[in-house]
Amino acid sequence: xxxxxxxxxxxxxxxxxxxxxxxxxxxxxxxxxxxxxxxxxxxxxxxxxxxxxxxxxxxxxxxxxxxxxxxxxxxxxxxxxxxxxxxxxxxxxxxxxxxxxxxxxxxxxxxxxxxxxxxxxxxxxxxxxxxxxxxxxxxxxxxxxxxxxxxxxxxxxxxxxxxxxxxxxxxxxxxxxxxxxxxxxxxxxxxxxxxxxxxxxxxxxxxxxx
Ligand code: FES
Ligand code: FES
Numbered sequence: 001x002x003x004x005x006x007x008x009x010x011x012x013x014x015x016x017x018x019x020x021x022x023x024x025x026x027x028x029x030x031x032x033x034x035x036x037x038x039x040x041x042x043x044x045x046x047x048x049x050x051x052x053x054x055x056x057x058x059x060x061x062x063x064x065x066x067x068x069x070x071x072x073x074x075x076x077x078x079x080x081x082x083x084x085x086x087x088x089x090x091x092x093x094x095x096x097x098x099x100x101x102x103x104x105x106x107x108x109x110x111x112x113x114x115x116x117x118x119x120x121x122x123x124x125x126x127x128x129x130x131x132x133x134x135x136x137x138x139x140x141x142x143x144x145x146x147x148x149x150x151x152x153x154x155x156x157x158x159x160x161x162x163x164x165x166x167x168x169x170x171x172x173x174x175x176x177x178x179x180x181x182x183x184x185x186x187x188x189x190x191x192x193x194x195x196x197x198x199x200x201x202x203x204x205x206x207x208x209x210x
Contacts, residue, residue, distance in 0.1 A: 054122065061125050065090065066134030074121040081105045081116035084131060092132035092161045096190075103189035106162035107131050113169045113188070132161035135168065143209065144168055147202035155193035163189045167203045177207060 055076035063070050063080075065088060072087045081098075084090045084107070093116055096104035100118040107116045108130035135142035144167055147153070154160040163186055170177055170185035177185070182203045191199070 061122060063124055063129060065129045066131060072121065076122055078121045079117055080119040080121050080124045083121045084116060090131050090133050094158055094161060103162045104159055106165045106189065108165055108169050113166050132164060144206050147206045151198045151202040151205065153195055153198040153202040155195055159189055159191040163191065163199055179204060
């Protein structure tokens with residue numbers, strides 16, 4: 001009997017499982033090949049000029065943080081929070097879990113909150129990055145920071161910069177958020193000291209003040 005040539009792993013779009021995995025550099029050789037593929041993707045997107053490959057050694061990159069350009073050295077694996085804290089000395093951004101779970105490292109990247117421990121520095125090249133240090137203007141705190149102080153919206157303060165950045169990004173996009181909006185915006189920011197109610201009060205006070 002003639003054997004059917006129909007391959008059950010081919011989907012209607014004509015993408016085979018093998019082609020899909022190869023797209024990510026993952027082959028039957030295993031995970032090492034997979035990582036190389038991902039690195040290759042990062043290298044390709046960060047190559048400073050055509051035909052130049054970034055990494056594995058550190059290379060100079062330029063990051064735009066709080067409206068200023070900064071030079072830094074980054075390997076393809078270097079995270080944004082590492083560059084912010086260790087090279088630019090912007091230590092307001094905290095590291096907690098270093099795996100995207102606590103929100104302590106939250107910054108604003110092109111108008112969206114982002115965990116900087118889960119963002120590769122090279123992927124942030126060309127983006128507008130805002131950190132907690134950028135909120136102060138002419139020696140004056142942002143109204144949100146003032147409200148946090150007034151409402152005692154911190155205890156140890158470790159989660160506070162990330163919490164403030166999440167709230168600031170919310171207000172940037174929605175000047176009249178509801179309490180539910182505030183809760184949703186800060187849902188990725190964990191506070192071990194349990195200051196949530198005071199944070200909510202601080203943000204709602206800022207909203208009322210306009
Ligand atoms: S340190 Fe980045 S999410 Fe926890
Ligand atoms: S104030 Fe301590 S973790 Fe939030």
